[in-house]
Amino acid sequence: xxxxxxxxxxxxxxxxxxxxxxxxxxxxxxxxxxxxxxxxxxxxxxxxxxxxxxxxxxxxxxxxxxxxxxxxxxxxxxxxxxxxxxxxxxxxxxxxxxxxxxxxxxxxxxxxxxxxxxxxxxxxxxxxxxxxxxxxxxxxxxxxxxxxxxxxxxxxxxxxxxxxxxxxxxxxxxxxxxxxxxxxxxxxxxxxxxxxxxxxxxxxxxxxxxxxxxxxxxxxxxxxxxxxxxxxxxxxxxxxxxxxxxxxxxxxxxxxxxxxxxxxxxxxxxxxxxxxxxxxxxxxxxxxxxxxxxxxxxxxxxxxxxxxxxxxxxxxxxxxxxxxxxxxxxxxxxxxxxxxxxxxxxxxxxxxxxxxxxxxxxxxxxxxxxxxxxxxxxxxxxxxxxxxxxxxxxxxxxxxxxxxxxxxxxxxxxxxxxxxxxxxxxxxxxxxxxxxxxxxxxxxxxxxxxxxxxxxxxxxxxxxxxxxxxxxxxxxxxxxxxxxxxxxxxxxxxxxxxxxxxxxxxxxxxxxxxxxxxxxxxxxxxxxxxxxxxxxxxxxxxxxxxxxxxxxxxxxxxxxxxxxxxxxxxxxxxxxxxxxxxxxxxxxxxxxxxxxxxxxxxxxxxxxxxxxxxxxxxxxxxxxxxxxxxxxxxxxxxxxxxxxxxxxxxxxxxxxxxxxxxxxxxxxxxxxxxxxxxxxxxxxxxxxxxxx
Amino acid sequence: xxxxxxxxxxxxxxxxxxxxxxxxxxxxxxxxxxxxxxxxxxxxxxxxxxxxxxxxxxxxxxxxxxxxxxxxxxxxxxxxxxxxxxxxxxxxxxxxxxxxxxxxxxxxxxxxxxxxxxxxxxxxxxxxxxxxxxxxxxxxxxxxxxxxxxxxxxxxxxxxxxxxxxxxxxxxx
Numbered sequence: 001x002x003x004x005x006x007x008x009x010x011x012x013x014x015x016x017x018x019x020x021x022x023x024x025x026x027x028x029x030x031x032x033x034x035x036x037x038x039x040x041x042x043x044x045x046x047x048x049x050x051x052x053x054x055x056x057x058x059x060x061x062x063x064x065x066x067x068x069x070x071x072x073x074x075x076x077x078x079x080x081x082x083x084x085x086x087x088x089x090x091x092x093x094x095x096x097x098x099x100x101x102x103x104x105x106x107x108x109x110x111x112x113x114x115x116x117x118x119x120x121x122x123x124x125x126x127x128x129x130x131x132x133x134x135x136x137x138x139x140x141x142x143x144x145x146x147x148x149x150x151x152x153x154x155x156x157x158x159x160x161x162x163x164x165x166x167x168x169x170x171x172x173x174x175x176x177x178x179x180x181x182x183x184x185x186x187x188x189x190x191x192x193x194x195x196x197x198x199x200x201x202x203x204x205x206x207x208x209x210x211x212x213x214x215x216x217x218x219x220x221x222x223x224x225x226x227x228x229x230x231x232x233x234x235x236x237x238x239x240x241x242x243x244x245x246x247x248x249x250x251x252x253x254x255x256x257x258x259x260x261x262x263x264x265x266x267x268x269x270x271x272x273x274x275x276x277x278x279x280x281x282x283x284x285x286x287x288x289x290x291x292x293x294x295x296x297x298x299x300x301x302x303x304x305x306x307x308x309x310x311x312x313x314x315x316x317x318x319x320x321x322x323x324x325x326x327x328x329x330x331x332x333x334x335x336x337x338x339x340x341x342x343x344x345x346x347x348x349x350x351x352x353x354x355x356x357x358x359x360x361x362x363x364x365x366x367x368x369x370x371x372x373x374x375x376x377x378x379x380x381x382x383x384x385x386x387x388x389x390x391x392x393x394x395x396x397x398x399x400x401x402x403x404x405x406x407x408x409x410x411x412x413x414x415x416x417x418x419x420x421x422x423x424x425x426x427x428x429x430x431x432x433x434x435x436x437x438x439x440x441x442x443x444x445x446x447x448x449x450x451x452x453x454x455x456x457x458x459x460x461x462x463x464x465x466x467x468x469x470x471x472x473x474x475x476x477x478x479x480x481x482x483x484x485x486x487x488x489x490x491x492x493x494x495x496x497x498x499x500x501x502x503x504x505x506x507x508x509x510x511x512x513x514x515x516x517x518x519x520x521x522x523x524x525x526x527x528x529x530x531x532x533x534x535x536x537x538x539x540x541x542x543x544x545x546x547x548x549x550x551x552x553x554x555x556x557x558x559x560x561x562x563x564x565x566x567x568x569x570x571x572x573x574x575x576x577x578x579x580x581x582x583x584x585x586x587x588x589x590x591x592x593x594x595x596x597x598x599x600x601x602x603x604x605x606x607x608x609x610x611x612x613x614x615x616x617x618x619x620x621x622x623x624x625x626x627x628x629x630x631x632x633x634x635x636x637x638x639x640x641x642x643x644x645x646x647x648x649x650x651x652x653x654x655x656x657x658x659x660x661x662x663x664x665x666x667x668x669x670x671x672x673x674x675x676x677x678x679x680x681x682x683x684x685x686x687x688x689x690x691x692x
Numbered sequence: 693x694x695x696x697x698x699x700x701x702x703x704x705x706x707x708x709x710x711x712x713x714x715x716x717x718x719x720x721x722x723x724x725x726x727x728x729x730x731x732x733x734x735x736x737x738x739x740x741x742x743x744x745x746x747x748x749x750x751x752x753x754x755x756x757x758x759x760x761x762x763x764x765x766x767x768x769x770x771x772x773x774x775x776x777x778x779x780x781x782x783x784x785x786x787x788x789x790x791x792x793x794x795x796x797x798x799x800x801x802x803x804x805x806x807x808x809x810x811x812x813x814x815x816x817x818x819x820x821x822x823x824x825x826x827x828x829x830x831x832x833x834x835x836x837x838x839x840x841x842x843x844x845x846x847x848x849x850x851x852x853x854x855x856x857x858x859x860x861x862x863x864x865x
Binding site (some may be wrong): 328329614615652653 | 730733734735737741743744746751752753787788841
């Protein structure tokens, strides 16, 4: 039972977050009927499963909310901000109940709020009556297309000769809807007389489907000549008939027994099925089939909701991790195989390895995509945060999100949540001014926070920008001096001062509010990002706003990389940022007069001689290669000796011993078993900026 | 009495040679011993950090203990091995490899056979040494590998520029 309750909780938490998303969207588009339905369904499921697994309080509470949304669905209650507010607090209350931290009074207050909702006076009477009458109608309409068929499928003995597989036909039937199959073995001969090329079996199938008779007939379209087939419509919709047909009726209808025979045995007052068998009127299987039919009809009728399609499967995260690891190893082995095929120059082996390579790449993409989630899932929670906090602080703030479809590994997203919340709180509390202050500063009264997510090479960048007051470097200085973090006469540029917000125990707001300034500062944010092997940057302009950029590496991923060589050492450049490869001759170097700039299609592109940068011993070849990378908005070349080619690479994190070698974002294992380092192009360029 | 039995408690140690010196590691920290494979150098890291190798799918750093202990660098021989071990680094278990000129055997030593490292006149930084054992008239230095790669020691890694000046700097100089 505990296990089931835990499963209920997991499901309920998911439903609650879906509920929140739907409600927030509903506030934007109050006329959207789909959203109202989604809210209703989520509430309904929470209530239904709650009652089933012993969460009676949740069920009772949710019932009242659901009732309100049922009326919203019927159009009796309009969608207003007030309603959304109530529903959101109800959602929080349910969550608190799940957590076991609920305040009963608060719950009562919410319910009273719902009850006090204005109902149009004229509508009251019909509205009260409507649910009672509408309900069965709804149900009939919802399942109106659902029909139950009895299919008696008796293949001729020579069915196999025509190449028909009866099992495949049954599988096809099963795909049409819920189905129950009973096999009849009465035609089976003695083992000695058994001919494996003959079909001795026949089947009765009960199928509940919304696909219609034609779809059922289509299944048998190629087998019709090879079998005796009868398809009967038993019931139109699960609730069409009130009384279930009795066993005798069914058997009679199937032609298994005559009505007279049934009459006769019924009079003997024993169990009908047994009696019929005893009377040798029917065979036991026939009774079984008929009983099954009866049960099936009963079950179908009992179902209130049509069965939901299995659109998703819940899988433990560890299983996915194991799968990703296996694919990683497979990719490495595949690389070895490809290399072997190339060195052996065996055309047959080459052809096979090409197929293996393609399949591995596909498998890799699929497996990884299973674990990737759009970052939108993290943004949703933020929307709620902005909405609630800005209301609480009397500020008007609009949240724009872009790039919500950018996918990140699930584990990264989970750990990203807290830092994002913290940054956003800072923006709302300290960044964005009150509408009056904004008007006085000549800004629109409504503040804006933009969150953008985008891929940048092997990283994902998340930018959180507000158009608020910005951070005053002088205030940071004053604060830092007051806290003893900075000497009063220390010379620091504005940029350096900004970095001080990441120091432990730093908070610039003059007053401590309920929202922020509770002792956890940006240092915690920075640390949690570093734990993800990511980074954080801050830019701020006084009175113009603050932009915080989070950089997250795709740590656990497999990427396409360009393998390059310098001397004997091999490096990988993430292919995503590679634009082109060009040659670099001695003449080009001489022409640049030591400025390391290359003219490519009339654009000046700076380049980094990696051999020098990494102090690789030996002389460069006469003609070097420049790999042009697109980073942010500009192009930068990276000079290497030789470009080897494109490879799928499994990213392995570097040991913590090397965590300070920033130009290297990870390592990978090549086909020959050696290790190649993955270059962090952004960091390489960063180094270039600092040198300049 | 208790002390007496402790002194007789046997521990297993893996012994290996660097130059003329014999060293030992607690065998429970040793994962495996590998022949030397291709070591991929990591740029801008200290010289004693020789690079990384592939140990059955994991990327493992290899350190040169000779360089760490200020001994001369030598070319590898047929006897050179990589001792792969688990160390506790900042509270987490990390796998690293160490180059040894030769790996000898696993031997047992009683606690009583091991003495504390002398503080004065030691050629080695005594912080790295758990104790000194004696076997067949030869001294065996028992290393405290967790300490060798402790956070303080890693400070060296954090200043890569000083240990490996780039070619550009050399050209400029």
